[in-house]
Each structure stands twice: as C-alpha cells, then as structure tokens.
Amino acid sequence: MIVFYARSILKCVVLTGILVWIIYKIVSGRPVLSPSSARGSFKVWYEQHLRVVDMSLKVLIAPVAVFCFIYFVVPFSLDIPDIINDNFQQVSGTVLTKAYSSRDSERLIRIADDKSGEEISVSVFYDRADKGDYIEVKYLKHSKSGVVVKHVKKKG
Numbered sequence: 001m002i003v004f005y006a007r008s009i010l011k012c013v014v015l016t017g018i019l020v021w022i023i024y025k026i027v028s029g030r031p032v033l034s035p036s037s038a039r040g041s042f043k044v045w046y047e048q049h050l051r052v053v054d055m056s057l058k059v060l061i062a063p064v065a066v067f068c069f070i071y072f073v074v075p076f077s078l079d080i081p082d083i084i085n086d087n088f089q090q091v092s093g094t095v096l097t098k099a100y101s102s103r104d105s106e107r108l109i110r111i112a113d114d115k116s117g118e119e120i121s122v123s124v125f126y127d128r129a130d131k132g133d134y135i136e137v138k139y140l141k142h143s144k145s146g147v148v149v150k151h152v153k154k155k156g
Contacts, residue, residue, distance in 0.1 A: 001147060003125070004145075004146075007125065008076055008143070011076075012076050012077070015065075015068050015069055015073050018065050018068070019065045019066065019068075019069045019073075022058070022062050023062075025058065026058055031050060031054040032057040032058060032061065033046075033053075033054070033057065035047050035050060072143075075140075075142040075143040076142070076143045078143075079140040079143050082140055088138040088139060088146070089138070089139050089140070089141050090136065090137070090139075091111050091113050091120050091122065091136070091137050091139065092113070092114050092115075092136040092150075093113045093114040093134070093135070094111065094133070094135075095109055095110070095111055095130065095131055095132065095134075096110040096111065096119060096131065097109050097110045097131060098130065098131045099127065105127045106123060107124065107127060108121055108122070109121070109122060109124060109129055109135075109137075111135060111137065121144060122139045122144050122145070122146045123143075123146070124139075124145070124146055124147065124148055125147075126147075126148045126151075129148070130153070130154070133152060133153055133154050134152040134154070135148060135150065135151050135152075136148070136149040137149060
C-alpha cells in the first residue's frame with residue numbers, strides 16, 4: 001500500500017509542479033526556454049525567432065498540462081479523505097482484459113463484479129492478472145486506481 005500511495009503522490013506533485021511552472025511562465029511573460037540555454041548557431045536562430053517559438057511552446061504545453069492536472073490530480077485530490085479514513089471501494093470478480101507484457105507494470109483492467117454484475121475499470125500496478133482470473137481489488141472511488149488484494153489464476 002505504501003508504494004501505491006508514494007506513486008500517486010509523486011504523480012500529483014510532478015504534474016502540479018509542471019502546471020505551476022507553465023502558468024508562471026505565461027503570467028510573467030518569460031520565455032519557456034531561456035535564450036542563454038541555447039548554444040552555437042541554434043542560439044542565433046532562437047534569439048531571432050524567440051517570440052514565435054515561445055508562444056508556440058506555451059500554446060502546446062499549457063493545454064496538455066491542464067488536461068493532465070484535471071485527469072490525474074483532481075481525482076486524486078478528491079480521494080484524499082478516503083485515503084485518510086481508509087475508505088476504499090472493493091471489487092471482486094473475473095478479469096475481462098487479456099494480460100500483456102509491458103515495461104511498466106501499471107495497467108488498466110476491467111473486472112466483472114460478482115455482486116452487481118457491472119464492469120468496473122481499475123488501474124493497478126500488477127501485471128500477472130489474465131483474462132478469466134478471479135481478482136479482488138481495493139481502489140479509490142474518483143481516481144479508479146487501486147491495489148490487488150487477492151488473485152486466483154483460472155484453471156486450465
């Protein structure tokens with residue numbers, strides 16, 4: 001559970017930091033990339049085109065930063081009271097998504113809930129669950145990220 005908390009908090013801190021940095025650059029009027037960081041012939045070109053390049057970077061980076069903030073940070077912030085009170089949602093049922101190998105072990109799995117019969121998608125740091133396996137997951141209501149509590153491989 002501690003690794004789960006640490007990854008979630010780290011993701012939120014980094015994304016919030018990026019959003020604050022880009023807002024600071026936009027409000028202060030400073031360029032995203034300082035001309036002093038450029039070297040050689042690129043520095044001459046960059047200084048000549050600084051306004052266009054800077055505005056283009058701000059127009060590209062700002063919406064992405066806002067999207068990431070809304071998609072990751074806001075749901076996690078809404079889950080903070082549940083984390084403090086240890087009030088996790090729990091789902092148990094059959095995995096509906098096929099396992100795949102990935103460099104990162106975080107994956108989105110769909111589970112057919114035994115109790116309600118509905119499909120629930122949860123993001124977990126677990127790569128051993130395959131289609132047809134029985135799984136129990138504790139997850140946060142808003143961010144839909146969780147931890148596998150129990151996993152039973154399907155027979156056959």
